[in-house]
Amino acid sequence: MQRNIVEKLPKVELHCHLDGSIQPHTLKKLADAQGIDLPDDPKKLKKLLTVPKDCQSLLEYLTKFDPVLPLLQTESALEIAAFDLIEQVARENVRYIEVRFAPSLSTRKGLTLTQVVQAVLKGLSEGEKQFGVKSNALLCGMRHHTIEKNVAVAKTAHDFAEKGVAGVDLAGDEAHYPPELFEEMLKKASEWHIPITLHAGECGCAHNIRESIRLGATRIGHGIALENDPELLSKCAKEQILLELCPTSNLQTKAVKHPEDYPFLTFLKAGVPICINTDNRTVSGTTLTDEYLKLGEWYGLNYATLEQLNHYAVDGAFLLEREKELLHRELVAGYEPFVN
Numbered sequence: 001m002q003r004n005i006v007e008k009l010p011k012v013e014l015h016c017h018l019d020g021s022i023q024p025h026t027l028k029k030l031a032d033a034q035g036i037d038l039p040d041d042p043k044k045l046k047k048l049l050t051v052p053k054d055c056q057s058l059l060e061y062l063t064k065f066d067p068v069l070p071l072l073q074t075e076s077a078l079e080i081a082a083f084d085l086i087e088q089v090a091r092e093n094v095r096y097i098e099v100r101f102a103p104s105l106s107t108r109k110g111l112t113l114t115q116v117v118q119a120v121l122k123g124l125s126e127g128e129k130q131f132g133v134k135s136n137a138l139l140c141g142m143r144h145h146t147i148e149k150n151v152a153v154a155k156t157a158h159d160f161a162e163k164g165v166a167g168v169d170l171a172g173d174e175a176h177y178p179p180e181l182f183e184e185m186l187k188k189a190s191e192w193h194i195p196i197t198l199h200a201g202e203c204g205c206a207h208n209i210r211e212s213i214r215l216g217a218t219r220i221g222h223g224i225a226l227e228n229d230p231e232l233l234s235k236c237a238k239e240q241i242l243l244e245l246c247p248t249s250n251l252q253t254k255a256v257k258h259p260e261d262y263p264f265l266t267f268l269k270a271g272v273p274i275c276i277n278t279d280n281r282t283v284s285g286t287t288l289t290d291e292y293l294k295l296g297e298w299y300g301l302n303y304a305t306l307e308q309l310n311h312y313a314v315d316g317a318f319l320l321e322r323e324k325e326l327l328h329r330e331l332v333a334g335y336e337p338f339v340n
């Protein structure tokens with residue numbers, strides 16, 4: 001596969017965190033405007049914002065959000081951040097993206113959840129106008145937050161249903177906060193008919209995937225631990241539970257130790273739908289094009305398989321059927337010259 005071709009192919013991305021995906025130079029601008037100190041030197045800035053090669057765990061990975069969150073406490077900063085992400089993904093022809101973030105992490109200076117969400121949606125919509133990239137937001141509850149806080153996030157998703165918010169998620173420290181703890185929040189989300197995707201199986205525990213599905217998730221973020229549970233693997237294939245894989249991030253957090261252990265082919269062969277994502281463009285130091293090329297290198301993938309993975313993403317996307325139909329058609333047209 002060639003980089004210049006892969007870059008131009010139409011793509012769908014379902015697992016991308018806003019706060020982990022803002023370009024360093026944009027973060028620097030936000031910091032300067034707010035009188036917050038960030039390094040001037042691009043190399044130092046990158047080092048501060050991107051995980052090192054020897055990152056050992058998800059918890060270490062999550063520390064890279066510490067310098068970013070203080071910058072995302074105003075409506076203007078949130079709007080600029082969302083626009084910045086759409087500008088980036090437009091460069092690699094992402095046709096549809098679900099952008100996730102935790103609104104409760106942007107309330108330090110008094111913004112309400114509603115104001116946070118409105119500001120992000122404004123940036124996404126400006127991005128759509130300027131670059132033609134369709135998007136929806138997903139609201140993340142945080143695993144270390146109280147149940148009340150996370151129920152309030154689900155309620156906000158409900159308020160913005162069909163107005164730019166397409167679903168909810170749970171992010172953060174999976175190992176210490178398993179999905180069972182969030183039953184109340186997820187029950188409410190289900191009652192309100194909010195689509196659910198949950199980070200699960202990123203920390204070696206297949207049980208968390210099973211529980212996430214029981215609690216209403218129709219998609220799983222990462223899901224790496226599924227490889228350890230053949231029965232659950234069959235269930236996911238049968239129920240077409242989409243796994244949102246993020247290869248670079250999975251290696252950085254040590255969800256997978258070595259590229260040769262990556263369960264990509266295991267999932268594909270088992271008939272579990274999978275799609276490829278960046279997770280965090282800045283924190284992981286990657287793009288969707290990089291992720292596709294990496295898989296190409298590891299498995300000798302061809303363009304037809306890339307197309308298939310994107311169709312899986314569309315099938316699992318939190319969109320209306322007619323919107324999915326349009327995306328499927330765009331994919332067929334875009335890959336047609338490269339598949340036979």
Ligand SMILES: O=c1[nH]cnc2c1ncn2[C@H]1C[C@H](O)[C@@H](CO)O1
Binds near residue numbers: 172202
């Ligand atoms: O891969 C991840 N696993 C769990 N939590 C994550 C991951 N990437 C980002 N987060 C957290 C940190 C962010 O502040 C939060 C909302 O985007 O989600």
Ligand SMILES: [Zn+2]
Binds near residue numbers: 017221279
């Ligand atoms: Zn994630």
